[in-house]
Amino acid sequence: MEVLLAFVTGLMGAASVYLLLSRHVVRMLLGLILLSNTANLLIFVAGRLTETRPPLVPPGGVLPEVPFANPVPQALILTAIVISFGLLAFALVLVYRGYLELGTVDSDRMRVAEPPLPGQRILPPEVQGEARSGCR
């Protein structure tokens, strides 16, 4: 299963990067979600997979019954899931706010801080209305 998952994580990684490189900020957001899932799965595989009991100590015992699953990657992934959820929440709100302010979800047009390109017209905030059509 580890070898199979090595290829699955690779595929997920490739897909997440492809999504991140999109112009569309919502697609970038999806790439972000997929990338954290990829990382979590990678950590999980690195700790080795055994179809066995969770690492729980039975009542009255001192040690979990062997064999038990490796607890270290589980702890790490739990932390990672929560943090990436926080990151995603922030990014999501940023995208939404960016849309409200700039009237677009096309990262190519989010250029307030950049010099205008040759032939490019930067829309001043007053006339955002006409730009509110998402991507070109």
Place this chain on the structure above:
Amino acid sequence: MFALVASVFAQSFLAPIIGRRMPLRAGWILALLPASATAWLVTLATGGLDQPVLRESLPWIPALDVFLSFRLDGLALLFSVLILGIGALVVVYSGGYLKGDPRLGRFLAFMSAFMGSMLGLVLADNVVTLFVFWELTSVTSFLLIGFDHEDARSRRSALQALLVTGGGGLALLAGLLLMASIGGTHELSELLLLGDRFREHPAYTAVLALVLLGAFTKSAQFPFHFWLPNAMDAPTPVSAYLHSATMVKAGVYLVARLHPILGGTEAWIWTLVGFGGATALLGGILAVRQTDLKRILAYTTVAALGQLVLLAGLGTAQALQAFVVTLFAHSLYKGALFMGAGAVDHETGTRELSSLGGLRSLMPITAVAVGLAALSNAGLPPFLGFIGKEELYTGALGSQAYGQGIAGVMVAVNALLLTAAGLVFVKPFFGAQVATPRAPHEAPVSLWLGPALLGALGLAFGVFHGLAGDWFVSPAVSSIVGRPQAVTLHLWKGLDPALLLSAVTVALGVAVFSAWSRVKAGFDRLGTWLRFDSDRGWDRGLVGLVQVAEWQTRAIQGGYLRTYLRTTLAFVTLAVGLTLVFRGGLVAAIPLPDATLAHWILAGLIVAAVATTLLAHTATTAILALGVVGLAIALIFLLFGAPDVAITQLMVETLIVIIVALVLFRLPRLTPFRASLGRERVFNAVVALGFGALITAITLALIALPFDPFLGDEFARLSVPKGHGRNVVNVILVDFRALDTLGEILVVSIAGLGAFSLLRMRRGAR
């Protein structure tokens, strides 16, 4: 010496105050320090060859072998006398020249700072100290040339001078550091003892090229000669001081200073003689073409600097002797001529030859001063300039090869210099009086004192050439040669070839002068025919530089988020991937997956869901497909003994799908969802596939390593006794790695706060 340099710099801080409180006397007051320092140096100089060599060293960055070391030997003494002596006169002159100008204090501050930098440069005995002062002279001269900063031409000239000399300075820094690493010390006086070690070192050519690049840019050698005449946009005191007596001599100084260790090789001789000779000839020709007093003088300076470089290149004792005399004579007469020209400009309001004439009777003292300097410049006896010219010819004729050719070129250059001197002296002061923008009368004492004194000194040292030889020339030549060398100067050496050449020079010079307008026209035609103009080339180069910078900025920082991301990700992939390959981390044989049917189904589910996400035409489909991926991963967690993680994953994935869907509902209908990227899509796919392959390679490499269960077992063993918990994962989170969890909570809180404030922020508030 440290005290001297420091007090000159300190004076630059006092200058603005003095300039504001006592504008009329500021020049005189500020001249006191350099004048008294000159007196002290002259008393030292009277010792002749027995002058003490003073040395002082203060730790600056001792760990890097960088010391504020100063050393006063014959060469440094001559330069210091010129810097401080002419400096004192120029400061007095500035007081008169900028009389009533509210910027006088600032001007004098820049002047003093420049004087201190120049003094530090010639006294420095540590290559790093030398470089620091070298660059300081560039910076202060930038301030001085651009003093009229409201004038675009001044700004351009100042920038040009700074870029040319500063760029050369960087080359010099590399050369000096290379020298220090070859010699094993940063102290110049120790390096100078190493002699052949440098000439035989494989890096010699590199050192020579770098050092000479620094020296040539500073001393306005061809092809860098163009900045010097442009620097004439500066107020005249600056031209008189920086661009005749001091700063442009810094490159010449450096060449002389490093002569003992770098000089004498074929490369040295022919580079210096070639560039020096070309510069001298070009300077002479261009000087005669000008009609502006200051520009004539500027080009004669270029010519003189070329001669000096040529003499340093020849490197024989005779040539070095000529080098020192010419340098000395040139500093005296050129300072005087510039100040005299400035006085004429100040009184008449013009510097154009055609609008000047007959000033002799109106400005008698200035006329005499300029006349003395011009005669020295023309190289007529009994002036110091004459001795310099004789020595020059003797030195050139004495060189091993092409001596006569070099002497011939020098005759032409000196004839042109004589013509130029004639233009500067005869045209404005003799002939019929011409109406000028201002009604001229004799300049005030502060304006004629400098030129008169310097002009008279040129005569005095010519007549009493014994003193000049003993006090200044012998010690300086000894420093350059590296061993004591007594020099005797002569006005009359009998009928030797040099005297003959002098006679030819004078005849030729007078001939050119009398046929000046025709010669000028001829040179002008030559100039148009050659179409050679470094100055315009400079402009084009600068424009090109800006274009390259713009192109580079657009290419690297195009303002596209995805370009930045792609570059970053591609770099990470390459860096990690190459490390993996070169460190032998790649797994040679991929083992066959030992997966059950359930595993294959889960993997297939993920692949299908990922593909759906990629190909989805609407955001809703994509986020739902992504939810399936998360769900499948939760199942994997469940399958392999991680129910806690699976529950969390399930919950978080559900939340993500709901929240993202909610936000998508508020966004406009996003069509087309897959924005067209054209050709770029291929690049993106390549980067993405590379990244994916890297992840697979890393995972395979990881699982091929033997597994060490120590950490997990240890946590499980200690969970109940130390953590008092039965769920090992929970105990790790809240107990063994509690600080991590605290950090995690903090991160999530901050993200939450950030999201909250983004949502509550008023529209349009930035």
